Amino acid sequence: MAQANEWHRGISRRGFLKGAAGVAGLAGVGAMATTGEWLAPAQADEGAASERTAFTYHNEHCLCNCMLKCTVRDGRLSVIEPRPNEDNRFHNVCLKGISEIQHIYGDARLQSPMKRVGERGSGEFEAIAWDEAFQMIADEFKKCQDSYGKDSLWIQYSTEASQRFTPLLAPLLGAQAGGMNGYDMGQGNGQGQAFGWDGMFAKNTIWEWPQAKTVLLVNCNMLETGMMWSRAFFDAQKAGTKMICFDPRFSATASKSDEWVNLKPGTDPAMFLAFAKHIVDNELYSVDHLLAHTSFPFLIDAQTGEVLGEMRDSVDATTGEPTQVKAPYVWDEEAGRAVPFDTEGVHAALEGSFEVDGRACVTEFTRLKEDLAEYTLEWAEGVTGVAADTIARIAEEYAEGPSVICNGVGGVDKIGNNDVAGHAYALCASLTDNYGKRGTGCGIYAYHVTPYNAMMGAWPLPEGAGAAPSPMGFYDMVQKADNVHAAMFFGDIPTQKAANWAKTREWLESLDFVCVADIYQSSVCDYVDLVLPVCSKFECQDEVGGVKNANGYILQNQKILDPLFEAKSDFYIEKGIADAMGMGNLYPENGEEFARALLTSEDPQMAGITLEKLFEEDGAVKLVGTEDPLGPEVGYELATPSGRQEPYYENMIEWGQAFPQWEEPNEIYADNPLRDKYPLAFTQSRSRFRVHSTYSGAAWIQQLYEPHIELNPVEASSRGLADGDQVEVFNDRGSFTTKLRLNEAIQPGTAYMAESTYASQLGGTLMQSVSNDQLNERGYALPYGPMIPFNDTLIEIKKAGE
Amino acid sequence: MSKAKIAYGVLGVVTLIGIATWIYQLMGGLGVTGMNNSNSWGLYIICFMFMVGLSAGGLIVASSASVFHVTEYKKVALPAVILSTVCICMAGMFVLIDLGGIQRVWRIITGPNPASPLFWDICIITCYLIINIVYLYFMTSKKPGAQDKVAIVSRFALPVAILVHSVTAWIFGLQIAKEGWYSAIMAPIFVASAMDSGLAMLLIALAALRRAGVFEVEQKLFSSLAGLLATCIAVDAYFIGCEVLTMAYPGAEGAQTLALMTSGPTAPFFWFEIVCGLAIPFCILVFSRNRQKTGLVLFASALVVLGVFCKRCWLLLTSFFEPNISGANGITLGTQAAQQSGANIWTLTGTYAPTWPEIVIVIAVFALGVLAFMVMCSKLLPKR
Amino acid sequence: MTKLAIAIDLHRCIGCNTCALACKMQNNVPDGMLWNRVLTENCDIYDGAEGIYPNLTRTYLPLACQHCENAACQRVCPTGATYKDDKGRIEIDYDKCIGCRMCMAACPYNARVFNWNEPVRSTGFNYGDARVPVRHKGVMEKCTLCKERTDAGEEPRCVQCCPTDARIFGDLDDPNSEISVAIREHGGYVLLEEKGTKPQVHYFES
Incomplete structure (x- = not known):
């Protein structure tokens, strides 16, 4: 009882009035009550401390959807904790969830219309x-x-x-x-078509990772951005899975991975194209797999690249209308002629040049070899800044498998050549039999991790509404x-x-x-x-x-x-x-x-x-019947037109991207003359302290993290900048001001800032003032439309006010 | 109005301002000071160490007079003990002012932890104060046999005086947490610097009394005390030399702490102590010719006192500067500024600057000390 | 005997600060201070790195009271306000604390925080566990190993909330406890071992 009394002394009226005096009203909004004033009347009722608990889910935006148990005492949210769950995987909360104790009552709340x-x-x-x-x-x-x-x-x-x-x-x-998002689906744009996806997420889950030998984490800082899945990361690592993290910055995930590959920003496609070439050159693939599960033996027109095949009657899956689909040809080596790929007992040729109906044709695999010709290890070293032998070794480890490519939606996903990166992942996965069976796969893993989705009901709308x-x-x-x-x-x-x-x-x-x-x-x-x-x-x-x-x-x-x-x-x-x-x-x-x-x-x-x-x-x-955490195996029967893995994109021939072809980023490419004026490649990405702009106003998180831009110390002295300086970040599009911090973890030649903070914390300026908005025209031909190249941005930094 | 009355008036007003500021501190908490979680002791504890030291000289001179039968020192024993009493009271006040929960201070009596150096210190300071008072009582007593009792008290006074400084030193010297404090020589250094600063203070006080015409000191005695001061400075310098060499020689952690002392934020205090607090006064006082010149002796004494104050500063503050476990974001400050917003709660290194309430309170305690010294001298010293 | 303790797997620590805020919430820790903080070791920026790019390492180091077996803070406390309890935790009796900060100077880990002012909470109310006593200005506070929770057989809040299961709570005196087994298996170390304080918080890398 003594403690209960003490408790009530703690929340005296005086404390509240003091709080009220310390809380500033919203800028320019005279009529608004301060948080303290608003909270004060509730204190009139000083009865015995009453506690109750209730449950909710939270942080949907990072897709973790933590299930929370909340304790409310005297009408105030007092404790947020993980909802007890015998399945440890879903017994979660993070700093953002807990910060809501203060955040929801904080100064940043909008209070009235x-x-x-x-x-x-x-x-x-x-x-x-x-x-x-x-x-x-x-x-x-x-x-x-x-x-x-x-x-x-x-x-x-x-x-x-x-x-x-x-x-x-x-x-x-x-x-x-x-309409279309314009973000988060950049790599998915290039990746999904190969495997018949309807989204950008991997089709199996992170819980399969312990079965993988190698996981390539590409532009994925999951230990910060999808923290709830970090248990899976460590459990897999403990089980012997090697984590290789590709990131220009020494991110939290990079520092916990078994290997960190510090490639230059926007060069991920080059890295994976070199992987593909190394895999092909060294025959690190199984011919049986390529013949059985992929489109590599399919015949294409040697001139136009068109896939050759016979038209068959079919029914459109969505409309139910009759339609025609192409059954691609392969070259039957025994019969010495082209036959549909699914012909019983066919012995398809993986490579070669043939003639079908008077047209010179080659297999996709042959075309791939030609297309990859220039992507040597040495070339990739020049582009990515990563040593050729490192690239070769990782390609070999990946090819050995079972391996996973886990991409995020930061980094290259917000750079002009993002779809090429995604396409190259799919190519590597398909070449090395790292898609379909347990412990393999590619796509986004560190979000919304479940193999099960239910079709929920809906509220009926009147006829014709939409x-x-x-x-x-x-x-x-x-x-x-x-x-x-x-x-x-x-x-x-x-x-x-x-x-x-x-x-x-x-x-x-x-x-x-x-x-x-x-x-x-x-x-x-x-x-x-x-x-x-x-x-x-x-x-x-x-x-x-x-x-x-x-x-x-x-x-x-x-x-x-x-x-x-x-x-x-x-x-x-x-x-x-x-x-x-x-x-x-x-x-x-x-x-x-x-x-x-x-x-x-x-x-x-x-x-x-x-x-x-x-x-x-x-x-x-x-959900009923979802006891198996892994769900069914993805397997080799896919929703692609042929049902096989199809890393050759016939629809992208006109863009020169039937097989992925190296393309420089839109702005941050090495030889851009603009670099003379704006030499720094600027990356914004999500950190553990925000979900986009949300939590910018959370005082408890503000105590841990103050918005700032980071540079490698070598970039500072030449600019006359010092740690802690107030700086202006600018390019021709605009500028914003923030604080500069020097961090050895940042790649020289780049600048890094955790994305999205309120303008009020940047002296009224916005980070988005400098970001690149030039869309890649090819994007309109891709399933999820063009992507905003936020990170394809060159900037320069100077002391504020100079 | 006499000069004395004006002085009483001014000192009284300063004291009252100090009391008001202290009440302000009691209401607001220690947050009104510059102290924080990274640097949790400041000016008050510096002054506490300083005053404990200053009180030494007097009592040690007075009691050596009896213990070692240095008859000439007996003449200044009374003002010396008055000075000692005032200083130790001031030291005690600084400890109390520094407490965050003074309303619970009785807990030390009802439930003391005998292992705590702070508890020892409180015991020994109380002892010391009592001895000072008893000393004063017998010295000024007209009763027959009082002088014999002075001799008996002095036999206790000398070891207690040495202990009081040692225990104060042990508050710091026993703390394994702080590289700059944890040292066996801390107690001898404290005794040595107590003796030089205390003696220097005594010389200043005697000169002041002589100037005020309250008390006459022969120049010969004055010079002789100055000679003793030179010896004490040498001993202090020797101990510091031992300490610095031991820190520096292995080139290990101690050397880092030393580097902080000699070139870090507390370096000015360190160098002032070495140059102005030890080297210059010693060079002045080592020549007997100089010891005859009251002005030079006073100058040297003032430097010694200031030097030892600086020493208290660097000794205390340097060890707060670098946390044993370093890394960003650092230590949470816990201050008012930290309460108010965002990333202001952190500091990577110890940070401290005294605030005006702290300075006002310290000045007021000194004013009260001077006031008390003046009153006691006028009441207790034999009227001429 | 019982010797409650925490072992932290530094490899699994991702520096997320969930433990820091969970502790703040649970214990109604006022604004401007934390009982439990996470450091990027030897860096002057959070998420910094040691070394020269690209040869880098980074250690996130969660740091709170080490509940030392040979606790310097307990030794120096003049009133016995800081004490070792029967479960091996270092606790503070706020009613006995006179605010002398001797313990703060004595703690090699900077684990203690002081109420320099009357505590302020930007929420305007006392949050956290109702069982946790409210502190006032002039007293020392620090991690209690979630005394109120662990007394009731629950895990400390930082352990419950850690998203990577990097923290293990248990009894060091029980050789079969998860914590004892983990320390035996992984070895590991304590902070500032040379100071002889015998911390009960252990760190290891799995």
């Missing part, structure tokens, strides 16, 4: 009531859609501020809901003419999902109306007309704030706290707008009704998973 009163960019706002905000949105949306058509409205959601229930507003209004197709992605919209005249963003999309901030800002200013709903006062808030406060993931109006399928579970967002300040969940914000537009009746009554709809599914994996069951099982229920 705010209407702009000054110029865009001035940051002058006044607080308004929700009703007024909803009406304003309704009026602006109607005005826009009436004048310019339904698709003139753009409603886009980010993972942070939108969340737990499927967004319905864009489909109900027929607005555009965002988002308007987006003719272009956000990255294009800011550059090209389009029909969008008003936009609403859930989360800070404009500063995160487009490079070259000056252009983005121009585009924002061209709009008739922009509204942002966000949890925190992120950088874009100053540039919009209306700002809406969204609940953090710990708050909701109803007992349930969302349900989701992740990590082989159905996860439930239980109510931890009532909404803080005047925040509303995105679901209720949408519903409020819909009400004001006379469509409120199309929404579920509340979170519970929505959750029940999502849990109503035919999927047998979801059998018996009800809302009640979720409450009973503390917010997480494992």
